[in-house]
Amino acid sequence: MFRKIKKHLPSSLFGRTLLILVLPMIFAQIITIYIFYERHWGNVSRNLAESLSGEVSLVVNYVNNVDDEQRLEKFLSSAGVLFSMKAKMLDGDEISTQISPIKHELYEDYLKLKISNQFNIYENSAGNEVLTIVNLDNGRKVLISVSKKRLANSTTSVFVIWMIATTFILMAIAIMFLKNQVRPIIRLARMADNFGRGQEISEKYKPEGAAEVKLVANAFLNMRNRISRHIRQRTEMLAGISHDLRTPLTRLKLELELLKEKLSEDEIKELSADVEDMEKMVQSYIDFVRADEEEETSRCDIAALLRGIISKYKDKLEIELISDVETQLEVREHAMQRAFVNLIENTAKFADKLKITINADKQNMHIWFEDNGTGIPENEREAVFRAFHRVESSRNRNTGGSGLGLSIVQDIINGHGGTVRMDESESLGGLKVEVKLPL
Incomplete structure (x- = not known):
């Protein structure tokens, strides 16, 4: 199971560190929002629905028991001011076509507990008002219209947006700081790769970043200096030996020229071949030394x-x-x-x-x-x-x-x-x- 998950994890230090920082942050925000919705938002929604259903039931119970039109008009007008709503009587099927039915379970449940009349819930075309149409006992209908804010707390959405925005801001700050921490490591890796390819490391390069990164960078520079010193010493030693060997070989060639009269032609050829072979060997040592020369x-x-x-x-x-x-x-x-x-x-x-x-x-x-x-x-x-x-x-x-x-x-x-x-x-x-x- 872990191996399968590991395949999908980022391989870079930047990606893994970002994952370590971001995942707990995201989980914390999700848990916070969940708890907020379950407790705070649930309580607020229930209180709003219960309050509105109580006001609507008060209006419905009153108009059910009053037949005088003047008293009805006066009550509906004062109820509109008192309860921050619009209420009016509907005759027959006088319903606007610019409304559409909606579902609001909490409001419906509380309203069913408070009134026995049938009702329907709508919203207007602008989507900013909730309309409750109740069938009265006398066959007439009453329309009660309230702002949608009476059933929804706007601060909730503001809180959620603020939480999400905060998460993204913190992620951006984390990415910025992480890049600054990873950059010296990437630069050090490039320097090491260039050194491995035989390229010169810029004198401008200086260890930077966190203390641990500086420690590694300084260790790398010390290692580079030791390797360079070792190669230089080996090169100088082999170059010196090869140079010193050429001098006696040159003398041997001169002596062979002088010995031509005393030795046979076959002996001279054999000795000359030995000297030539030794010269080739010395030349190969010089070539071996040159392989380490800086170019x-x-x-x-x-x-x-x-x-x-x-x-x-x-x-x-x-x-x-x-x-x-x-x-x-x-x-x-x-x-x-x-x-x-x-x-x-x-x-x-x-x-x-x-x-x-x-x-x-x-x-x-x-x-x-x-x-x-x-x-x-x-x-x-x-x-x-x-x-x-x-x-x-x-x-x-x-x-x-x-x-x-x-x-x-x-x-x-x-x-x-x-x-x-x-x-x-x-x-x-x-x-x-x-x-x-x-x-």
Whole structure:
């Protein structure tokens, strides 16, 4: 039961808080109006009906016992002034067509208790008078007309309108204050989302709102500073190590040139290949460091970016790009280019055909890289994104690497608030890599 109700409850903090405030207010007003109607309005209505029926019965009882027309006219005239009513005798069927019958149970019940004559109750065409026509004992009829206010208390409707108006005013005030309380939370959520996408947080942002919201905002800013400091320290450390490694590698290359006369050609080639392999590894470490470098985000056409990369790999791969959607995204262009290059280079090592498909829904852009290579075992698909992990057990120079390529890809995509995962390609039979980026 509760689960069914929960499905229809608002999901936002604003909606739920408003519900907590408004529902008790509405219930309180309904109960108040109900009690007012049951007790006050019921008593007032009964008193009014009893009072009017008593006055009408007095008039009816008098005219039933008097036959003198002059006395009747004089009495009806004085009764009209005394009881705030209009009373006159009707001859035959002298009834206006501009009246319509109405039901007033309380008035009818009290009048039946006080007189034995038959009567009918009407209202005039304007709807502001109640007319009671009583059949007298002598066959004549008497018409008694009173203001409708004699049977209805106008202050009741004023009270109800005031209660409803007060409810709406209080609701409007509650909504205004709630929006002011929720706005800092929404702003904080946007800042956190932007940080997750690798975008800079404006220096103008300052924690605001309730004390608890400020506490969360300050904790978020402290976390951001710690993460930024950690990334900066890691970047500086790896950059320094990579730079220091380049110096001895350069010396080794020079020494190999000097040793050409002392060593055989095969030995020189083997040593040169080792040095070249080490240089590639150092370069991959530098690329890994660059994945964490701060770069301003800008609007970028993802399809155009991929076309530019594809043009450089036409000799190595048969590449097909399929895109029928708008591909503009707010990204760090150079970092995204590096991620795509790593994916395509990884494909070029193990396949000769690549299909890239770009699609989008309301929230994300999906980019699929499918090849006809050997693929990656299912139990290795998560591990390959770890730094320095290689599927191959050997370090073959032709297909192997430093094990950082896919780790760089994941760092860059995650830095944009996206995800990357692997599956088996149904169309080409090899590996399928899905890159999902938020719009």
